[in-house]
Amino acid sequence: MTNLILAALLVNFSLLLVGAVTDIATFFYNTILGSEGPTLLKDTFESLMGGVEGMLVNLAIWLAGFVALYAIPFSAPFAQLTLTMRTIVTGAMLGIFGPTLMTWILTILFGLGVAGIFFLYFFFFTVRMYIIWALAVFAPLAFICFILPQTKKYWDEWLRHLLEWTGLGIILLFWLVLGLKLMKYLIPTGGPIIFPIIGWMQISQHIQYFLFLFVYLVIGIYLQNKFAPMLAATITELGKQVGGAIWGRVIVPGAKALEKTLRRIPIGEKGLEEEIKAKIKKEKRPLTRREKLRLMMGKAISQPLRWAYRYLPPTPIIPEVEASKYVEKVAADFEKRFGKDIDSAIAANTVGGKLVLSPEAKAAFGLYLQRMKGGKGLEKLSDEQLREVVTSLATFHPAKLEDVVKHKPELIDDEKVGEIIQKTMVPKGLEKDEKGIYKDEDVRKLIEIGISEAEAIRKAAFKKAVDAMKVADIENLAISTIENKDFQEMVVRFKDVNFIRRIGEEKGAEYISKLHTKAKELGAEEIAKTNITLLRQSVTNPGFRAIFPPIEGARSIGEIEALRILVTEPLLLEYDKLKKKFEEFKRRLEKMRPEEISPELGKELARAFTETREELIKREKQIKETPELARKWEEIERLRKSS
Structure with a gap:
């Protein structure tokens, strides 16, 4: 009763109480941001730029120096002489501007990584705001759940999320502001000095700075995932996926385009050089100052790229x-x-x-x-x-x-993804090697036992799915899977007795009966081609025989052993089928009364009878002419009589 009265009062003040919790969090936010003051945005950009201003200043000074050399009359000839010396110029440009270019490349690479981390922070703080709004909307229901012991768990869940989402933002914001303040004291004082050799010695400062910045922000994300509620971890994962989509659809294509552009630069520079040489040869004049400058700048840019492509190992x-x-x-x-x-x-x-x-x-x-x-x-x-x-x-x-x-084999026949599954699971399809043998082993086996090429790929996909299924998978086997006809066929053709018995133990005798019915539909000869052990166990194993009785044509060991020999010889198998067909034909004729046979039907039956008998005699003659086949047929007849 006390809880009921308390909940009734709190429902009316639920939004006020949620507001109080968020106000406390807001107080901490303002305190943290207030300590940083209006310089937060400035500090962020300074941390990300990492002394780029100094690089630009140094680069501008050196470019101005080159321009001055050309502008002063008495120094211009010496500057031109120096710049036309290709090897010296290329080495000088690489030594002078190389550190700056290398620093810019590192800035871009680390900047992409840092941008991804900042995107996760932004995504988290944005979603956090809407989650707190949702928690506020459900606040009255949460207080109502507080009344009954059966529903109190929902109240506890709601309160936990409210406190975690408000408190977690404080921790992350404090970590972020602390890091930005610390970064100001670690930023390199400027870009590398544009002076040969010395500039290369200063690159390590920039590497250390960006590496520290990246690791610091990654630690923040790690702490968030470590101490965040489960929903926060889910939100962060979603942010990673959104960021991954941006990376895959924007950044990666852009990087590939940049790579193509860089690869075209040496080719373009070579074309420019040939164009200028052809022009001065045609006009019979020396290089102009402008042409020398164009060649110098092209060589300075393309030569390092050539060295990179030549000496850097390709990344597989x-x-x-x-x-x-x-x-x-x-x-x-x-x-x-x-x-x-x-x-x-x-x-x-x-x-x-x-x-x-x-x-x-x-x-x-x-x-x-x-x-x-x-x-x-x-x-x-x-x-x-x-x-x-x-x-x-x-x-x-x-x-x-x-x-x-393997858990949903019916998908193999799905109109939308069935073809995808078949091509993926049977990638070689009906391809053959130089000897004319099918490259896919399952396709070859199925065609050898009489499956048509039109059905071979589909059946092979079912076989691979069933082959991948273990006894331990039966516990979680869906009923729809067991009822699938192709699944039943592949189980009867290729799975062992333990697998079939386990289906009965886990799913019931009804599904063993479905498999037994499929075995009878296929026939003993078909099963003997791939799974003769199943036929033997249904006869010799009393426990298995009780749930999976022997089927027609394999009711004794003698019949089964005869089948074992029969299925290895196509001519014997064909002869045996033809003989059974002829005997069945004779029995049907004997049962028919004369008045039931019209003249036309009589002629048709006589013709069919004659053709079947002639074909049977032909096959029998072929067997007798081959001693090995004749011996095997005698063995088959002996085994059948002994059963």
């Missing part, structure tokens, strides 16, 4: 390997963050029925779900979400696609 980039490593890392992060609580994982990464993840993260999310709950985990996703996961896996981690498909 294997996109598929890097992408798969990243997918595995993100999958491990999901597992570490959510464990087996896949419902929370799905809720945290789904908005409006859509997965709010990057394509790589969607692939990782699919791996995480199947590793935690197998088919039961993947069933939590909608059809469209599952298709997104499959498409992403096929793109970024194709080697692991079968780990997901």
Whole structure:
């Protein structure tokens, strides 16, 4: 009763209480920002620029010096003489301007990394504001949940998020302001001195500064993820994905374009040199001052690039390997963050029925779900979400696609992703080697046992999915998977007795019965081609026989051993089928009454009977003419009679 009265009062003042908590946080924000004063923005830019002003000043002084040499009459000839000496000029330019150019390159590289870190800070603080608003909106409901013991856990959850989100911002802001203040005392006093040799000795200052700045900000992100609530970690991951999208669609294409431009510079410089030489040869005159300057500047820029391409080793980039490593890392992060609580994982990464993840993260999310709950985990996703996961896996981690498909083999026939799955899991398709043998082993096996080429790739994808399935996966096997006809066929054709028995133990005798029905549909001869052990166990193993009785044509060991020999010889197998067909034909004729046979039907039956008998005689003759086949056929008949 006391809690009820207290909650009734607090509901009316819920927004006021939330405002009090946020006011306390705001007080700390203002205190921290007030200590920095109006110079926060200035300090931020100074920290990021890192003494670039000094570089620009030094560079301007040296450029002004070169211009002055050309402007003063008595020094101009000596300046021109020096600048036309290619080797000396190139070395001088590299020695003088190289440190500055190198510092600029380092500034760009570290700047990209620091920009990414700042984007995460910005993203976190922006989202934090809206989360606190949402918590304020739900404040009355939270106070109502405070009344009953059954709902008090929601109150505790709401209060924890409110305190964590308001307090965490204070910690991050303090860390950020402290770092910006500290950076002011570490900034290099200026750019490298534009003087040969000495300038190169000052580059280490800039490397140390940017490295320290980058590591400091990364530590802030680490502390945030270490002490942040689970939702904050999720928000940070989302920020990384947004930043990754910007990186992949803006920065990387821009960098590639810059690389192409740099590669064109030496070619353009060579063309300029040839153009000027051809021009002065045609006009029969010496180089003008302007032409000498153009050649000098072109050589100064292109020569270092040539050296770089010549002596720097190329960086091997294997996109598929890097992408798969990243997918595995993100999958491990999901597992570490959510464990087996896949419902929370799905809720945290789904908005409006859509997965709010990057394509790589969607692939990782699919791996995480199947590793935690197998088919039961993947069933939590909608059809469209599952298709997104499959498409992403096929793109970024194709080697692991079968780990997901084995739990949802019906996707192999899906109209939207079925073709993608088949091409990914059976990449060699119907290709043959120089000997005419199919390159894909599963395709070859299936075609050898009589599967048509039109069906071989699809069936091979099902086989690979079933082959990837272990006994431990059966616990989380979805019912829809067991009911899939192609799954049943591949299990009967290729899986061992323990796997089939475990399905019965985990899912019930009903599903063993479905597999037994599929075995009868295929027939003993088809199963004997790939899984004769299954037929033997159904006869010799009493426990297995009770749940999986022998099927027609394999009811005794003699019949099974006869099948073992029969399926290895195509001619014997064809002869045996033809003989059974002929005997069945005779039995049907014997059962028919004369009045049931019209003259036309009689002629048709007589013709069919004659053709079948002639074909049978032909095959029998071929067998007798081959001693080895004749011996095997005698062995088959002996085994059948002994059964």
